[in-house]
Amino acid sequence: MAPNYGGNSLTSQVRKQITVLSGKGGTGKTTFTGALAQLSSPIALLADCDVDAPNLHLLLNPINTSSERFFSGKLAVKDESKCTSCGTCLDLCRFDGISSDFEIDPFHCEGCGVCAWACPDKAIVLEVQASGTIYEAKTRFGPLIHARLDIGAENSGKLVSEVIQKSHDNAHHLQKELIIVDGSPGIGCPVIAALANASLVIIVVEPTSTAIHDMKRTIELVRFFKLPLAVVINKATINEDQRVNIIRFCEDEGITILGELPYIMDIYRAMVNRQTVIEYGIQGLKDPLKEIWLKISNILDLNRE
Ligand code: SF4
Ligand code: SF4
Incomplete structure (x- = not known):
């Protein structure tokens, strides 16, 4: 509904x-x-x-009187200093969200969280992403x-x-x-x-x-x-x-x-x-x-x- x-x-x-x-x-x-x-x-x-x-x-x-960012969806983010290039994330991602050199592709990542869960070195976290802006305005x-x-x-x-x-x-x-x-x-x-x-x-x-x-x-x-x-x-x-x-x-x-x-x-x-x-x-x-x-x-x- x-x-x-x-x-x-x-x-x-x-x-x-x-x-x-x-x-x-x-x-x-x-x-x-x-x-x-x-x-x-x-x-x-x-x-x-x-x-x-x-x-x-x-x-x-309109004359905008206020604005606020709108947050929705999640994206995998990698901490390079923790990554040991083991390749687990590449093997498990079903959305082509990990490149062959184990970088996260933000245009393919669906935010499912599998890589963050499986990474043995806890190098990946999911972060909430801003995806738009809402405005209050006068007309x-x-x-x-x-x-x-x-x-x-x-x-x-x-x-x-x-x-x-x-x-x-x-x-x-x-x-x-x-x-x-x-x-x-x-x-x-x-x-x-x-x-x-x-x-x-x-x-x-x-x-x-x-x-x-x-x-x-x-x-x-x-x-x-x-x-x-x-x-x-x-x-x-x-x-x-x-x-x-x-x-x-x-x-x-x-x-x-x-x-x-x-x-x-x-x-x-x-x-x-x-x-x-x-x-x-x-x-x-x-x-x-x-x-x-x-x-x-x-x-x-x-x-x-
Ligand atoms: S699973 Fe973790 S440690 Fe392994 S390549 Fe991916 S980010 Fe790096
Ligand atoms: S969060 Fe999911 S879709 Fe995004 S890179 Fe990790 S496994 Fe792939």
Whole structure:
């Protein structure tokens, strides 16, 4: 099951979390999340859980107020002064983590600990490794928790879990009613971690066959965790047949479509300007986005005062 960070306090129980997913990259998920961030201000705390390729900060231009290193996984580390080159570690490692001259290869070591256990001279120890950084930040729409995985580091699912945990802790402290999570594409560990505690999962889809295929996989995942879900059709005007396919599929599956957003080239100018599409004043997007936000507010019974 997706982990739960609800806690026991009344504030935790009242707080809602929207997790925005896309299945496939490039559907406009972060553009949509940025608009939601603006429309929800000041009741929401924002969380960028696309830790492999974070880009919500490009729109929100955050000012980091604190940072902390994230530690996960272990790596074998050798004390050269103790090594007698007996070769035991090379014989036992099943991950090509030891070179022919008995050096540890950090890119192959899986941290299983066999070499440390077997080394007759106690020359190897396992050390916990830093693999990313979590930031607390301020934005013009409210607080933001975001993170970055170190280059080549793994465990993005664990890092996302940390971001979600910190988001709930800070939302509790700051008395924010809502957390808006920008998830990553796909259906892997970081996506599952971003589903933790979601009150509503919104899948942003564009009318293309690959996006529809990936939307269906994401829906299967969300349904596995029995979470409420809804769909937004972005770039709805680029392919009428596929748009109709999405609508029919959602009707057949009983999935709410919150709204449709037309494809407008100026979206990219807004991104270059580091503005939301509403701030940039793109005609044709503001009203449908407001309608979508109103529907979300009603579904989640949010305070819109
Ligand atoms: S098992 Fe220990 S002593 Fe033997 S080669 Fe490996 S690190 Fe050196
Ligand atoms: S910890 Fe495991 S994977 Fe890493 S070098 Fe030692 S035996 Fe190989």
